[in-house]
Amino acid sequence: MNSFNDxxxxxxxxxxxxxxxxxxxxxxxxxxxxxxxxxxxxxNFSANDYLGLxxxxxxxxxxxxxxxxxxxxxxxxRLISGSLAPFHELExxxxxxxxxxxALTFSTGYTAALGTICALVGKDDVVILxxxxxxxxxxxxxxxxxxxxxxxxxxxxxLEEKLRWANHRQSPIGNRQSAILVITESIFSMDGxxxxxxxxxxxxxxxxxxxxxxxxxxxxxxxxxxxxxxxxLGVSDKIEIHMGTLGKALGASGGYICGSRALIDFLVNRxxxxxxxxxxxxxxxxxxxAAIELTQSAEGETRRKDLWLLIELLNSKLKIKNxxxxxxxxxxxxxxxAKTLAAAAQxxxxxxxxxxxxxxxxxxxxxxxxISLTAAHTSADVSELLNALADLKFQI
Numbered sequence: 033m034n035s036f037n038d039x040x041x042x043x044x045x046x047x048x049x050x051x052x053x054x055x056x057x058x059x060x061x062x063x064x065x066x067x068x069x070x071x072x073x074x075x076n077f078s079a080n081d082y083l084g085l086x087x088x089x090x091x092x093x094x095x096x097x098x099x100x101x102x103x104x105x106x107x108x109x110r111l112i113s114g115s116l117a118p119f120h121e122l123e124x125x126x127x128x129x130x131x132x133x134x135a136l137t138f139s140t141g142y143t144a145a146l147g148t149i150c151a152l153v154g155k156d157d158v159v160i161l162x163x164x165x166x167x168x169x170x171x172x173x174x175x176x177x178x179x180x181x182x183x184x185x186x187x188x189x190x191l192e193e194k195l196r197w198a199n200h201r202q203s204p205i206g207n208r209q210s211a212i213l214v215i216t217e218s219i220f221s222m223d224g225x226x227x228x229x230x231x232x233x234x235x236x237x238x239x240x241x242x243x244x245x246x247x248x249x250x251x252x253x254x255x256x257x258x259x260x261x262x263x264x265l266g267v268s269d270k271i272e273i274h275m276g277t278l279g280k281a282l283g284a285s286g287g288y289i290c291g292s293r294a295l296i297d298f299l300v301n302r303x304x305x306x307x308x309x310x311x312x313x314x315x316x317x318x319x320x321x322a323a324i325e326l327t328q329s330a331e332g333e334t335r336r337k338d339l340w341l342l343i344e345l346l347n348s349k350l351k352i353k354n355x356x357x358x359x360x361x362x363x364x365x366x367x368x369x370a371k372t373l374a375a376a377a378q379x380x381x382x383x384x385x386x387x388x389x390x391x392x393x394x395x396x397x398x399x400x401x402x403i404s405l406t407a408a409h410t411s412a413d414v415s416e417l418l419n420a421l422a423d424l425k426f427q428i
Contacts, residue, residue, distance in 0.1 A: 050369065051369035051370045051373055051390065052369065052390055052391060057069055057070075058070070062086065062087040063076075063079050063081050063086035063087055064076065064084070064086075064087050064408060065084075065406065065408050065409050065410075065413055067385055069385070072383070073383060074380065074383050074384065074385035075383060075384050075385065075413055075416055075417065076385050077384065077385060077386045077403045077404060077405070077409075077417060078385050078386060078387045078402075078404065079404060079406060080249070080279070080280040080281070080404055081280065081281070081283055081406050081408075082249075082252060082253050082280060082281040082339060082360045082404070082405070082406050082407065083252050083253065083258075083281045083282075083283065083323075083327065083332065083335045083336070083339065083406065083407050084283075084335065084406045084407045084408030084409075085281070085282060085283025085284075085323050085326065085327075086283040086284075087283075088283060088323075088326070090322050090323075090326055091283055091284065091319040091322050091323055091326075092319070093322070094318040094319050094321065094322035095315035095316070095318055095319040096315075097318065098118050098314045098315045098317070098318035098319075099314070099315050102116050102117070102118060102314040103314070104313060104315075105310070105313055106310060106311035106312065106313065106314060107310075107311075108310060108311065109307065109308065109309055109310055109311060110306070110311045111300070111307055114310060114311035115311065116311065116314050116317075118314040118317035118318045118321065119137060119311065119312075119314070119317050121317070121318075121321050122135075122137055122317045122318075122320050122321045122324075123135040123136060123137055123288075125321050125324045125325070126288050126290055126324065127290060129257070129259065129324050129327075129328065130259060130260075130268070130274055130290040131259070131263075131268060132268075132274060132290040132291050132292070133291070133292050133293040133296075134290070134291065134292065134293045134295070134296035134297075135288055135289065135290040135291075135296065136288065136289050136296045136299050136300065136303075136306065137278070137286050137287070137288045137312070137317065137320075138286060138287040138288065138289070138303075138305060138306055138309075138312075139286060139287070139305075139309055139311075139312045140277075140279075140285070140286060140287050141166075141168060141246075141248060141275070141276070141277040141279070141286075141287035142168040142171075142287070143287060143305035143306070143309065144275055144277075144287030144288060144289055144305075145166070145168040145169045145171075145172045145246070145275065145287070146168065146171065146172045146175065146304075146305045147299065147303030147304055147305035147306045147307075148172070148244070148273060148275070148289050148299060148303055149169065149172035149173055149175075149176050149213070149215070149244070150172055150175055150176045150303075150304065150305075151298065151299055151302040151303045151304070152176075152211070152213060152242070152273075152298075153176050153178040153211055153213050154176060154177050154178060155177040155178065155179075156178075156203075156205045156210045157176075157178040157179070157210050157211040157212070157213065158178060158179045158180075158181060158198040158201070158210070158211070158212045158213070159173040159176065159178045159179070159180050159181070159213045159215065160181045160182075160183060160191065160194045160195065160198065160212065160213070160214045160215070160241075161173060161180070161181070161182050161183070161215050161216075162182075162183060162185055162186065162215070162216045162217065162220075162227065163182050163183065163184055163185045164185045164217075164220050164222070164223065165215060165216065165217060165246075166217060166221060166246060166248070167392075167393075169215055169246065173215070178213070179198075179201075181194045181197070181198065182194075185220075186225070186227055186228055188228055188231045188232065188235060191214070191232065191235055192235055192239075195212065195214070195235055195236070195238075195239040195241060196239070198212045198239070198241070199212065199239045199240065199241075211241075211242060212236075212239065212240070212241035212242065213241065213242045213243075213244060214232065214235075214236050214241050214242070214243050214244070215243075215244040215245075215246070216229070216232060216243075216244075216245055216246070217245070217246045217247075217248065217249070218245055218246065218247045218249070218250040218254075218260060218261035218262060219247075219248075219249035219250045219254070219261065219358070219359045219361070220249070221248065221249055221361065222361070222363060222389060222393060222394050222400070222402060223361070223363055224249075224358060224359040224360070224361030224362060224363060225358050225359070226261060226358045226359070227245075227261070229245065229261055229262055229265050229267050230265050230266075230267055233267045233270040233271065236270075237270060242272045242273065243270065243271050243272055243273070244271070244272065244273035244275060245262055245271050245273070245274060245275065246275040246276065247260035247261065247262065247274065247275065247276045248275070248276050248277040248280055249280060249359060249360075249361065250359070251276045251277070251280070251281055251282065252280070252281025252282055252323075252327050252332075252336075253281050253336055253339060253340075253359075253360060254359075257327060257328040257332065257333075258281065258327045258328070258332060258336060260274075260276070262274070272291060272292075272295070273289060273291050273295065274289065274290040274291055275287070275288070275289055275290075276288055276290075278316070278320040278323070281327070282320055282323040282324065282327065283319070283320075283323050284316050284317075284319040284320035284323055285312070285316045285320075286312055286316055286317070286320060335407035336407070338407045339360060339405060339406065339407040340357075341411075342405050342407075342409055342410075342411065342414055343357045343359075343360055343362075343405055344357055345411060345414055346362060346403070346405065346414050346417070346418070347362065349414075349418050350362065350364075350418075350421075360404055360405045360406070361402065361403070361404050362402075362403045362404075362405070363389075363400045363401070363402050363403070364400055364401040364402075364403065364421075365398060365399075365400040366399055366400060366401065367397050367398060367399060368397070368399060369388075369390045369391070369399045371399070372388045372389075372390065372399035372400060372401060373388050373390075373399075375388070375401060375424055376388035376401060378423075378424055379401075379420055379421075379424070382420045382423065384416070384417055384420045386401045386402070386403055386417075387401070387402055388400075388401060389401070389402045403417070
């Protein structure tokens with residue numbers, strides 16, 4: 033045991049020396065524009081709770097009612113005896129929301145990616161990923177055993193080159209043709225920029241590929257009633273696999289896949305992270321169902337409008353190069369890890385909480401302050417943030 037711990041401590045020392053060491057910060061309050069950490073109140077610009085629903089009364093009420101009726105836990109995997117009514121109600125709501133035939137929920141977005149990709153492709157297939165795709169999708173693609181190719185971020189010319197290569201190597205496998213699966217996010221989680229979904233959808237059709245789009249950071253805030261970027265661009269029907277999360281704008285927890293009835297039935301039978309996991313807590317499913325209803329209501333529309341006004345305000349004051357904001361995520365890229373940690377610490381001294389994002393979340397030398405806005409913020413909150421940023425000793 034001593035040699036084991038000695039080795040781990042050596043590795044931890046190396047992380048500290050590279051300014052890559054992380055630690056958990058205990059939060060003693062609900063997610064909101066203000067957080068309580070170690071008895072201190074911070075103005076919070078770190079959450080993905082874009083519509084401000086994580087502490088919304090309607091979600092809390094739905095969760096409480098689910099606990100009262102169904103208890104704290106599901107008791108088993110859903111294929112054993114844990115497929116409680118709240119999960120079925122949530123999946124029906126998701127399918128209607130996303131305008132697909134069916135939906136399936138997972139305990140997390142990570143397990144949704146893992147179960148789906150590994151179920152759909154294997155060693156004789158090809159997966160083509162955007163260079164900045166989320167780590168969960170990279171891990172799933174690697175574990176699937178498929179041949180992996182990466183295209184330059186949002187570069188459709190490079191994507192077509194990879195598709196052309198994959199198309200030429202296609203061959204029959206038993207009673208089917210080897211598959212080509214293209215995967216992108218609609219809004220990228222660290223840069224906040226949008227994928228060229230229309231062009232990507234056209235390319236995947238040209239080369240007979242499948243397309244999977246993760247709408248984690250778009251669902252709830254982009255498109256009609258918050259259906260996502262694919263809805264806004266009118267390409268939803270060209271996407272075979274719609275992925276997203278219930279833990280960001282929808283304010284609950286879990287991940288989902290929406291698509292055809294055949295896709296969902298196949299995943300129920302072959303997605304290992306679904307089959308071999310105890311079902312999530314029913315309270316989370318009920319809260320997510322309430323969030324989907326709220327997102328499509330007049331209140332949801334008001335929250336979206338309020339959020340975009342704040343995004344435009346912050347974007348204009350920071351004089352971001354891209355004058356048109358694309359999402360609720362605004363990165364301030366400082367590059368150096370030590371410099372970024374110092375900037376985040378200086379903001380905390382002014383009671384502003386903005387996370388320092390470093391490798392491996394982003395590339396080495398691309399460390400940044402990641403600002404995320406929510407509909408629960410106010411223009412006064414944004415002004416306070418801007419004043420704190422202006423006081424930084426570092427060039428932003």
